[in-house]
Amino acid sequence: MGLLAPKGAARGLGDKVKSLMGRLFLGGALCFVTHAAQSADMPTKAANVTEQSNNWTLNYTTDVRYFSWSGTRGFPSNSPLAANGRGTMIYAPMSLSLSGNVSPDFKLDFVARGGYVSAKQTTANETGSVSTPVDTQLSATGTYYGFTGFQPFLSVMTNLPTGKSALYGNDRFARMDPDLVDLQTYGEGFNIGPTIGVNIPLSTSLVMTLSAGYTARGAFNKEGPAIFVPQPSQRVQNGNESTVTLALAYAEGALSANGSVAYSWDTQSTVDGIAQYRAGSHVLISGGLGYAFDSHWSATLDGYFLHTNRNDVPDVTGTLLIPEAFNSNSNLVRLNTGLKYAFDNGITVGPIASFLYRDANAWVPTAFAFVPAKTRWSVGATGGYAVNKKLTLNARFEHIWTRENIHPDAPLFPGTGVPDMTGRAWMISAGLTLALN
């Protein structure tokens, strides 16, 4: 702060009020600001301070996505009513992001995200639809740059229950295969997730980040079985999750890369206060590569691998959770790639493709069967146009194919299996990013 307001400089009441607002905004990070005031006069650090005309950036981003799909089976695929299915979804997410420094040493980042969705599925003469705002996500991150060699940060994310978690009657059919559309659910409870971590620059172009997060997930209502009239509600309490993460990022010349490894473990999940399961601990490995061949051509490749260990499930008495006999969680691999050509007039275009695979080795305890492998392919194109320094337009379209192998009959219940299934979808989207300052 000393670098901002030299000692003895005259400051009006308005400036003092605004400065006070900023300090209040910092909240628990006050100790960092205090340290900043103490260390700002250190001559060795002055070389690492840069001037900026306006250090707050505010961006508004939105797009509208339209999905249209059809398949040899509706969703959920093993519903007794399921037959050929088709559906549509219009999803319009939007976000406001604000970033800036309240002192030379302290940076704040805020994001608010929400949106609206309208979805409809038809299968076996049953039609379900929903139109609702989706849940709202807020995040705030404070990063302290006053230390030499490491930068601690604190982040808090929330999910506000502005969407619709319970879909009564036939509306429940509006939930569709998330491999064909963007959203599987339209709301849940209030979640809050603090993360604490530290960035450790290993060189000017290689940074390692260590972090630990906890996600406290609030209860919410979901519709009960539709066979009861009136249809009851159920109180769902998903398990809380703890995660530790190691991340690396690198950029030098035309090459940029990042990767992370995260390990998570959960508490038990309940419905109406009765323990249902405890999700197995899982490992998430993610990474991305980007390379600029020249000033026009560039390419990206990113993806992740997810492995989940065995869940805990109720024992025969239904009172205790014990490890399941076989792992009911699939391994998952997702890869995305794209090639981009940037014209001199601000237009960028290029093809994109993605691949998803769930392995065949997942055990479903309620069906006493292994669920089959599933693959998802998509091919499309993306484009953008920088109208000026503040406005960028973008568009994307994709064609999606899914294939799921045969579901076997449940033991002693012939005819309960499902033949192999295929699905196809189109997705088109258009959006913009607007710099508001």
Next chain:
Amino acid sequence: MNTKLTIAVSIAALTLGIAPLSAQVRCATTIDNRCVDQRVLNAAQNVAIQSSQQKISQTARPVAPTQDGSYTKPTDITRFENSQFGTGLTHLP
């Protein structure tokens, strides 16, 4: 609710944007006091934060929609919870 949030964030942003509390910023430094590429630091930090909050929402991550493809898809992480075999039992007729 979304409209109210948008207004609230806009007011906060305008307040801060009109009167930036700091026109100077310090770069992140290595242990030998060299400035780090801010894009690299942002990338590592954002990946770490998002990976540490995989279940913050089943709908979307708190990122710009254009960044949805940069992180894990929420439905890949919470798929079991929303299957018939998790608490999504209510999907069944």
